[in-house]
Amino acid sequence: MITKTVTLINKLGIHVRPASLISKKASKYKSNFMIRKDDMEINGKSVMGIMMLGAGLGTELELFFDGVDEQEMMEEIVELFADKFGEE
Amino acid sequence: MKALTVEMLFELKQKDLALTLLSKKKGLSKEITTPELSRPGLAFAGFTDTYAYDRIQVLGETEVQYLKSLEPSVRYDKIKILFSQFDIPCFVVAKGLFPTKELVFLADEHNIPVIQSRRATVALYHGVSNFLQDWFAPSKSIHGTLVDVFGVGILVTGQSGIGKSECALELVSRGHRLISDDVVHIKKRMNIIMGEANKQLGHFMEIRGIGLLDIETMFGIRSIRMQKRIETQVELIPWRHNMDYERIGLKDRFNRILDIEIPIIYLPVSPGKSIAAIVEVIAMNHMLKVYGHNAAEVFNEKVQKEIERKNKIRTYLETDKE
Numbered sequence: 001m002i003t004k005t006v007t008l009i010n011k012l013g014i015h016v017r018p019a020s021l022i023s024k025k026a027s028k029y030k031s032n033f034m035i036r037k038d039d040m041e042i043n044g045k046s047v048m049g050i051m052m053l054g055a056g057l058g059t060e061l062e063l064f065f066d067g068v069d070e071q072e073m074m075e076e077i078v079e080l081f082a083d084k085f086g087e088e
Numbered sequence: 089m090k091a092l093t094v095e096m097l098f099e100l101k102q103k104d105l106a107l108t109l110l111s112k113k114k115g116l117s118k119e120i121t122t123p124e125l126s127r128p129g130l131a132f133a134g135f136t137d138t139y140a141y142d143r144i145q146v147l148g149e150t151e152v153q154y155l156k157s158l159e160p161s162v163r164y165d166k167i168k169i170l171f172s173q174f175d176i177p178c179f180v181v182a183k184g185l186f187p188t189k190e191l192v193f194l195a196d197e198h199n200i201p202v203i204q205s206r207r208a209t210v211a212l213y214h215g216v217s218n219f220l221q222d223w224f225a226p227s228k229s230i231h232g233t234l235v236d237v238f239g240v241g242i243l244v245t246g247q248s249g250i251g252k253s254e255c256a257l258e259l260v261s262r263g264h265r266l267i268s269d270d271v272v273h274i275k276k277r278m279n280i281i282m283g284e285a286n287k288q289l290g291h292f293m294e295i296r297g298i299g300l301l302d303i304e305t306m307f308g309i310r311s312i313r314m315q316k317r318i319e320t321q322v323e324l325i326p327w328r329h330n331m332d333y334e335r336i337g338l339k340d341r342f343n344r345i346l347d348i349e350i351p352i353i354y355l356p357v358s359p360g361k362s363i364a365a366i367v368e369v370i371a372m373n374h375m376l377k378v379y380g381h382n383a384a385e386v387f388n389e390k391v392q393k394e395i396e397r398k399n400k401i402r403t404y405l406e407t408d409k410e
Contacts, residue, residue, distance in 0.1 A: 042231065042271050043271075046294070048269055048270035
């Protein structure tokens with residue numbers, strides 16, 4: 001299992017488009033992917049879950065990757081956050 | 089769970105419990121750490137061996153009358169000894185009573201807030217207690233979909249993409265009610281688990297291939313619900329050829345959620361199978377069990393009776409020497 005903390009740096013936070021991007025990328029992999037914000041933990045492969053986090057600019061999220069392809073999955077997802085989901 | 093200060097309690101329940109602050113404001117930042125309450129009558133009288141000082145102290149008529157019956161100097165000394173020994177979070181006084189000026193003065197000196205309520209003691213006690221129980225209730229969010237099927241709260245779980253949302257959608261279109269899709273906030277209340285919808289985002293659902301659906305607008309207000317007790321869990325699992333699935337149902341299986349046992353059914357799914365119809369049957373079967381009718385047991389009894397009957401006939405025929 002890999003744990004990674006990311007901070008949201010895009011202005012609009014995780015709205016519908018980034019949420020679907022994250023879940024789409026995550027669904028390509030076999031590993032489990034969970035996202036935690038405060039005391040809320042959701043499945044990173046689910047669009048509804050990601051949007052319910054209501055994560056805005058500056059929010060810190062903990063990402064958990066667990067499974068056979070966790071390393072590749074982690075790299076791609078973290079890259080997505082760093083890239084501001086292709087926005088701006 | 090967020091830390092609860094006396095100030096938060098005061099502000100959230102001010103209207104409901106008709107609260108007024110008798111002491112100065114400086115003690116309001118004190119933290120409340122337990123959902124239990126204490127009636128400190130015996131502690132005032134001097135018996136402090138088992139004094140639950142870390143709880144909110146509720147003063148009713150009895151406690152206030154007792155304090156008033158003491159000589160002012162005795163009263164002052166008793167309260168002073170108590171306050172210097174114990175770190176009390178706050179006092180709540182019922183019936184709009186004034187708990188003597190010595191108590192309020194000493195409370196201010198020790199930064200203990202004193203709150204007065206116009207409610208009767210029992211109403212105040214339950215009001216504060218219910219609020220605290222709810223605040224301190226263990227809670228978390230889980231991955232799953234919660235649907236009310238014939239009044240039975242059914243939590244559908246299973247790995248991503250197995251068809252939880254599709255199952256819920258079919259149930260909703262059959263007239264059942266959606267509480268929450270994908271993420272369910274659960275809370276332990278007494279000995280039940282309550283599942284709640286997301287209050288801000290409402291009742292949306294994601295169906296692969298279509299995208300987001302607004303269930304409330306599409307199916308109407310009768311198709312949604314804000315909260316529902318979770319009574320049965322249905323875990324959808326991929327169908328595998330040689331796996332040992334439940335065939336009879338004589339033994340119930342349970343899953344522990346927040347330390348409460350919820351009956352769980354492992355349901356193998358394969359393409360073309362109507363999971364919604366099966367979930368309806370699971371709900372009805374659950375109700376039958378609640379009303380004392382267990383199909384597997386009834387069937388088992390019938391089989392046993394039949395075996396017994398056949399045995400009787402056989403023994404009769406064997407002893408028949410005609």
